[in-house]
Amino acid sequence: MKKEQISQEIPLILLGGLSAEQFLAEYWQKKPLLIRQAIPGFHGLLSPDELAGLACEEDVQSRLISFKGGRWSVESGPFDEKRFAKLPERDWTLLVQGVNHHLPEAAELLQQFAFVPYARLDDLMVSFAPDQGGVGPHFDSYDVFLLQGEGERLWRISEQEDLTLVQGAPLRILQNFNTEQEWVLEPGDMLYLPPHVAHWGIAAGNAMTYSIGFRAPSAQELASEFLNYLQDKLHVPGMYADPELQLQSHPAEIGTRMLDKVSAMLEQIRWQPNDVSDFLGRYLSEPKPHIVFDENEALGLKQFVQQLPKHGIALSGKSQMLFHGNQFFMNGEQLAAAVQHQPVLTALADGRRLEAAYFDSAILQDAALMQQLYGWYLAGYLHFME
Numbered sequence: 563m564k565k566e567q568i569s570q571e572i573p574l575i576l577l578g579g580l581s582a583e584q585f586l587a588e589y590w591q592k593k594p595l596l597i598r599q600a601i602p603g604f605h606g607l608l609s610p611d612e613l614a615g616l617a618c619e620e621d622v623q624s625r626l627i628s629f630k631g632g633r634w635s636v637e638s639g640p641f642d643e644k645r646f647a648k649l650p651e652r653d654w655t656l657l658v659q660g661v662n663h664h665l666p667e668a669a670e671l672l673q674q675f676a677f678v679p680y681a682r683l684d685d686l687m688v689s690f691a692p693d694q695g696g697v698g699p700h701f702d703s704y705d706v707f708l709l710q711g712e713g714e715r716l717w718r719i720s721e722q723e724d725l726t727l728v729q730g731a732p733l734r735i736l737q738n739f740n741t742e743q744e745w746v747l748e749p750g751d752m753l754y755l756p757p758h759v760a761h762w763g764i765a766a767g768n769a770m771t772y773s774i775g776f777r778a779p780s781a782q783e784l785a786s787e788f789l790n791y792l793q794d795k796l797h798v799p800g801m802y803a804d805p806e807l808q809l810q811s812h813p814a815e816i817g818t819r820m821l822d823k824v825s826a827m828l829e830q831i832r833w834q835p836n837d838v839s840d841f842l843g844r845y846l847s848e849p850k851p852h853i854v855f856d857e858n859e860a861l862g863l864k865q866f867v868q869q870l871p872k873h874g875i876a877l878s879g880k881s882q883m884l885f886h887g888n889q890f891f892m893n894g895e896q897l898a899a900a901v902q903h904q905p906v907l908t909a910l911a912d913g914r915r916l917e918a919a920y921f922d923s924a925i926l927q928d929a930a931l932m933q934q935l936y937g938w939y940l941a942g943y944l945h946f947m948e
Contacts, residue, residue, distance in 0.1 A: 616661065617640065629654070659687050681842070704775055705754070705775075710749055713767050718764075723929070725758070787841070843886055847895035855880055858942055876915035
């Protein structure tokens, strides 16, 4: 615990010399922050052609946004590579979601933002746009870090209260955008924006931006999903009965007494804090519907264990591992960990990897732990490191 507190107080280049503690206290969900050379020497993780290649794959979410004749249009991937050969020289943007699911370097980039809990992290979206390309003035309902890769992009922001949208547009384009501040971001520069801060990015020549986004589910979404989760756990005793039933003048009317009885029955619905934590762990670690895990090389359990002290293991870029107390959650699956397993699983969840040197003889001889890791390996949730 002491080590964690000290690390929170160390000034970070990524945050412009602020410590993680200062950033969370002064900027997170409060006000924008421009950081020059947040990652010095950063020019991106992949080329425009490689990004287009990802957009052609079946299990990758991508969009192509164009602006022509005063109108916006949106196409969803996967794309045929011939589509990119027909694009004009300006005024379009390619957006690719979940790049961290497919590129190990992208997953490592997200590790630099671990001062925000993984439970809040969504994914890394990468965009490419030629000159003047962008997605128009808009706002997001979540926090985002906008890291500039290749090229330059002009960012205009506004903390305006008028969030009226253009009617009929396929995107959430602001009808009345009023620029309050603007900056040109060069490779390695980064802009943090809290939710609902209006912004407009315009490429100055070819430009690639890396957007680190965070989950912010609505109260309605959480309530609906939680009630779905409770369905299999509820036990409400009793059965509707009305021995005191009286004649009604309107047989089609739902009577007040019936409403009162049903209300009393529903008031028996209760949940405990562990119901909420179990739900959150499952819900926040659940992979998105389009995600498919890659199969690993078929190994027996004995071979798997032998490889651990040689290579170590790392979570797949598609995996989300969270925990609360002794409950661990891997891609929507829940595991109640034994006391002796918790330090190992915590280290894996926090660091998203366990180096080869971590696997001493005591760990390797723990049959139950080895079986659990092996099961995750077979599922494609984790893999050996190079």
